[in-house]
Amino acid sequence: MLNRMIYAAVIFAMLLTIPNISLAVLEDKFDIKDEATTVDIESSNEGDVKESQDTADDEMLETTSIEEPDLIKVYNVKTNDVMVIDFEEYLKGVVASEMPAEFNIEALKAQVITARTYILYRMKKYPEGQPEHTDAPVCSGTHCQVWTSQEDLIASHDDGWYDTYWGKIEESVNSTRGQILTYEGKIIEPLFHSASGGRTENSEDVFSASVPYLRSVESPYESEAPKLHGSVKVTASDFINKIESVYGDLGLTEDNLDDMIVLGEVSEGGKIKTLLINGAEVTGREMRSIFGLNSTNFSFIQTGNEIEIVTTGYGHGVGMSQWGADGMAEEGFNYKEILKHYYTGVEIVSMK
Numbered sequence: 001m002l003n004r005m006i007y008a009a010v011i012f013a014m015l016l017t018i019p020n021i022s023l024a025v026l027e028d029k030f031d032i033k034d035e036a037t038t039v040d041i042e043s044s045n046e047g048d049v050k051e052s053q054d055t056a057d058d059e060m061l062e063t064t065s066i067e068e069p070d071l072i073k074v075y076n077v078k079t080n081d082v083m084v085i086d087f088e089e090y091l092k093g094v095v096a097s098e099m100p101a102e103f104n105i106e107a108l109k110a111q112v113i114t115a116r117t118y119i120l121y122r123m124k125k126y127p128e129g130q131p132e133h134t135d136a137p138v139c140s141g142t143h144c145q146v147w148t149s150q151e152d153l154i155a156s157h158d159d160g161w162y163d164t165y166w167g168k169i170e171e172s173v174n175s176t177r178g179q180i181l182t183y184e185g186k187i188i189e190p191l192f193h194s195a196s197g198g199r200t201e202n203s204e205d206v207f208s209a210s211v212p213y214l215r216s217v218e219s220p221y222e223s224e225a226p227k228l229h230g231s232v233k234v235t236a237s238d239f240i241n242k243i244e245s246v247y248g249d250l251g252l253t254e255d256n257l258d259d260m261i262v263l264g265e266v267s268e269g270g271k272i273k274t275l276l277i278n279g280a281e282v283t284g285r286e287m288r289s290i291f292g293l294n295s296t297n298f299s300f301i302q303t304g305n306e307i308e309i310v311t312t313g314y315g316h317g318v319g320m321s322q323w324g325a326d327g328m329a330e331e332g333f334n335y336k337e338i339l340k341h342y343y344t345g346v347e348i349v350s351m352k
């Protein structure tokens, strides 16, 4: 048999005993939209006049006692300077860096609100400055949230990008001015990722803490995500060497992998928490790191001397799925519905 889907078969067999998880049955996730009818997201009416609806909603937004700063200090990782810039202007350089401007405006608005919330969360958490850049609560790099100057954005995009998209970026910030996310009155840490692969993760399955608003939820509209399905191919000997260089001699050979690798725990979001390799516990995160996988939702396919590791989703899977947000927006959901879907039990409130 040329195509031995041995590990997928092992994982599949084990998953038969775990309800609601279709990890190894990747085909189930290929056509996510087909599953949309089972998802518990309130449908919005088609043809909503969103602007007027949003305006009406905005009038009812609760105002918090949290004051919006006029200016923000940002440590610029490119110039090594601490910049002091207008708070809302800063957000334009963040949303343009963190999400493609081609995305639906409602998804961009959702991203703006996560960006605005994130910076306030950091300012509150590190009143004396973030330990790695003590003069500023955030930096402009991936360490915090990415901010890019307008000049650099223009240089890094195709001609015409500014004329086509800058107005939309401005609108996403201006139309949500001052809005942030809270849970029980407190500013949340609004984690997000590229694409979950169909279901997001409970925070404790990826990071250490269980956070009430970072719960596993369906993410059914990600089919446009370019990295939804990934694949890494290695020879069986490389596969074994890489694992054994970290975990020592586990007695692995090209011919015994299917017996030696057994699925351990799977998260509610369908990602592998642990594998047992000849009795040694290996986490999905470690496998992701060793093989540079897009996510910890993976299965193995062995064909002779070649191992293909097939992944679903991109990123840690916690909080808002960006491609899921864009997919929801395309389905007619507004930014508030998107945020309330991905962040369980949160409120969208206005700062003073």
Ligand SMILES: [Zn+2]
Pocket: 130, 132, 133, 138, 139, 140, 141, 143, 144, 145
């Ligand atoms: Zn930073």
